Amino acid sequence: MLNLNKHIDFFDPSTVNKPIHIIGVGAIGSRIAELLVRLGCDKIHIWDFDTVDAHNITNQIYRTIDIGKSKTESLQSILKDINPNLDITIHEAYEKQNVSGYIFLCVDNIDLRREIATYLKDNKYVLAVFDARMRLTDAQSYGANWNNKESKEAFINSMQFSSEEAKEATPVSACGTTLSVAPTVVTVAAVTVSNFINFNLKNEIKSIILLDAFNYNLNAF
Numbered sequence: 001m002l003n004l005n006k007h008i009d010f011f012d013p014s015t016v017n018k019p020i021h022i023i024g025v026g027a028i029g030s031r032i033a034e035l036l037v038r039l040g041c042d043k044i045h046i047w048d049f050d051t052v053d054a055h056n057i058t059n060q061i062y063r064t065i066d067i068g069k070s071k072t073e074s075l076q077s078i079l080k081d082i083n084p085n086l087d088i089t090i091h092e093a094y095e096k097q098n099v100s101g102y103i104f105l106c107v108d109n110i111d112l113r114r115e116i117a118t119y120l121k122d123n124k125y126v127l128a129v130f131d132a133r134m135r136l137t138d139a140q141s142y143g144a145n146w147n148n149k150e151s152k153e154a155f156i157n158s159m160q161f162s163s164e165e166a167k168e169a170t171p172v173s174a175c176g177t178t179l180s181v182a183p184t185v186v187t188v189a190a191v192t193v194s195n196f197i198n199f200n201l202k203n204e205i206k207s208i209i210l211l212d213a214f215n216y217n218l219n220a221f
Contacts, residue, residue, distance in 0.1 A: 002083045004040045011197050013040035018101030018127060023047040023094045023116065025071050027180060028132045029106030030061040031189035037079045039197070042086050044079075048072050049093040059180045100125035102196065106132060110166050114159035121152060128199055129155060132192045136171045136179045139188035141209040143195045154207055187213040191220075 004013070020041055022029050025048045033046060052066040052074055066074035072090035079086055091097070094107075096119055103126060105113045113131060120126055126146040133140050144155035171179045191209050199205045211218045 015200055016041050019043045020102045021045045021099050022104045024107035025075050027059045027185045028189050030075055032104050034061055035193040037082050045089045046072050047091045047094045059182045059185050103129045109163050111163045117156050130192050132188045134184050134188050137214040138212040139184055141188055141192040143205045145205050184213040
């Protein structure tokens with residue numbers, strides 16, 4: 001049994017009585033999953049079709065022993081080491097399957113995120129949707145109360161640009177590799193989960209959180 005004495009007086013995970021879906025468990029998604037499990041959230045679905053590559057080790061939760069393995073199976077093993085009683089279900093790519101509860105959109109393609117969010121727009125069983133994006137040092141975290149029409153529309157409207165436009169704004173190395181650094185990943189994952197916690201504490205969800213992990217700026221609206 002996971003000992004929650006460090007935080008249960010502040011956040012009791014038993015209040016989260018609906019499933020959590022993390023769609024995409026790369027850099028941000030894998031860190032969000034870890035934080036949620038350490039909080040005691042014990043009914044989680046993870047979605048990803050990818051395998052662990054060597055370059056994933058520096059900014060994702062995975063280990064060298066996971067290289068070549070499925071990300072979902074590797075993450076399941078890691079999370080089960082944290083909480084052996086975790087109820088975790090692994091899936092491959094999300095292809096408009098029925099979901100309910102809380103959704104974390106962490107796929108690395110804005111077109112796909114927009115497609116998923118638009119598909120879920122009229123799903124009355126979804127409570128809240130969160131989306132985190134990052135470049136090298138700066139990042140954005142978005143949240144929407146799915147029972148609020150204006151909140152949903154603002155969330156989807158934040159995605160009105162293409163994957164090509166997103167790539168143009170993302171720093172790359174001289175050889176064309178997308179640059180990413182672990183402190184930015186961990187910081188945006190943390191504020192995204194904090195937004196989720198606040199929502200469950202009956203506080204107003206933040207529509208957007210802007211941060212820079214190296215200039216130490218954070219603003220929420």
